[in-house]
Amino acid sequence: MLRSKILNRIRLLKPVIDRRCMSSASKTPLTLLEVDDKSGIATLSLNRPPVNSLNIDLMNSIIESITEIEGNKSRGLILTSANDRVFCAGLDLNELHKPNQERLKEFWAVFQDVWLALHLCSVPTAAAINGHAPAGGCLLATACEYRVMLPQMTIGLNETQFGYMAPKWVMLSYLSVLPRRLAERALTQGKLFTTAEALDVGLVDEIAASKEEALAKCSTFIDSFSKANPLARSLTKKQIREPDVQKLIADRAGDLKECLEYINSPLLQDGLGAYFEALKQKSRSKAGKS
Numbered sequence: 001m002l003r004s005k006i007l008n009r010i011r012l013l014k015p016v017i018d019r020r021c022m023s024s025a026s027k028t029p030l031t032l033l034e035v036d037d038k039s040g041i042a043t044l045s046l047n048r049p050p051v052n053s054l055n056i057d058l059m060n061s062i063i064e065s066i067t068e069i070e071g072n073k074s075r076g077l078i079l080t081s082a083n084d085r086v087f088c089a090g091l092d093l094n095e096l097h098k099p100n101q102e103r104l105k106e107f108w109a110v111f112q113d114v115w116l117a118l119h120l121c122s123v124p125t126a127a128a129i130n131g132h133a134p135a136g137g138c139l140l141a142t143a144c145e146y147r148v149m150l151p152q153m154t155i156g157l158n159e160t161q162f163g164y165m166a167p168k169w170v171m172l173s174y175l176s177v178l179p180r181r182l183a184e185r186a187l188t189q190g191k192l193f194t195t196a197e198a199l200d201v202g203l204v205d206e207i208a209a210s211k212e213e214a215l216a217k218c219s220t221f222i223d224s225f226s227k228a229n230p231l232a233r234s235l236t237k238k239q240i241r242e243p244d245v246q247k248l249i250a251d252r253a254g255d256l257k258e259c260l261e262y263i264n265s266p267l268l269q270d271g272l273g274a275y276f277e278a279l280k281q282k283s284r285s286k287a288g289k290s
Ligand SMILES: CC/C=C\C/C=C\C/C=C/CCC/C=C/C(=O)SCCNC(=O)CCNC(=O)[C@H](O)C(C)(C)COP(=O)(O)OP(=O)(O)OC[C@H]1O[C@@H](n2cnc3c(N)ncnc32)[C@H](O)[C@@H]1OP(=O)(O)O
Pocket: 050, 051, 053, 085, 086, 088, 089, 090, 091, 092, 093, 094, 132, 134, 135, 136, 137, 139, 158, 159, 164, 165, 166, 167, 170, 258, 259, 260, 262, 263, 279, 280, 281, 282, 283, 284, 286
């Protein structure tokens, strides 16, 4: 009786994300999922070259992997990158620049879903941040319960640097990790923290010298729940996170409408175009040098 009541409560708390991963045109999987048969801990690696930028397919693949991990009773989830320079470059700017409107609606809905799926994941979650994590990459990291980062990387919600305002629920994810005054300053500056700065302010919990060490530290965090009843732990996490989540769930349509208006605004499109062009230019000049 109690168990079914608890399960019902979890179902109520967790919005139904009924989304299958769309088969991508590419041959390589967009996410790599390995479950350690000794520890029972699942490692989910983002695997979309060159920078794990989040498009619809990659986000659906993440959601599908989280659903699989929750279903196969893994003891925890470590999110990391198959790329050793970039954890996740955030939203794929190709999805936002001069967007197809129907696709943009789907893209935004999947973006909302991937945050909900990770933020409410029923197993313990940790991010082994083995590369740069700007904007949406930082959001994935803050949706996890614990963060271990490698040196000489950057992390932060830098949207204001290219004319964006992060949506309310994205800001709430930051506020769940940073003290308000610091979160406000970092958001308004569009600050990208260095690894050392991120540790100093608590945006990340530990620094590791290598990806292996980061994965080990994430596993230690997950092991810290070994004495907690998994169901009670999951319910407690959802209960604490519910107020922020409800702010999105209560008005997903409003969030989508606001986002469409904002992303389609000439101000944002112009800023985004210039920003994206500068990125490509940088990449071309790098290629020219190598
Ligand atoms: C009222 C308000 C309501 C709603 C708001 C509405 C809209 C706003 C939406 C906000 C959502 C908030 C949350 C998320 C926002 C985002 O994530 S937007 C994306 C932000 N991302 C970035 O700013 C990162 C940009 N990239 C970089 O800084 C660097 O690439 C890197 C540090 C990640 C990696 O550097 P390098 O290793 O040197 O690699 P290159 O820079 O040479 O790049 C290689 C290659 O990849 C392309 N690329 C890089 N980032 C992206 C990206 N995000 N999307 C698409 N493509 C990307 C780059 O152009 C290069 O491509 P090529 O030129 O080689 O083809």
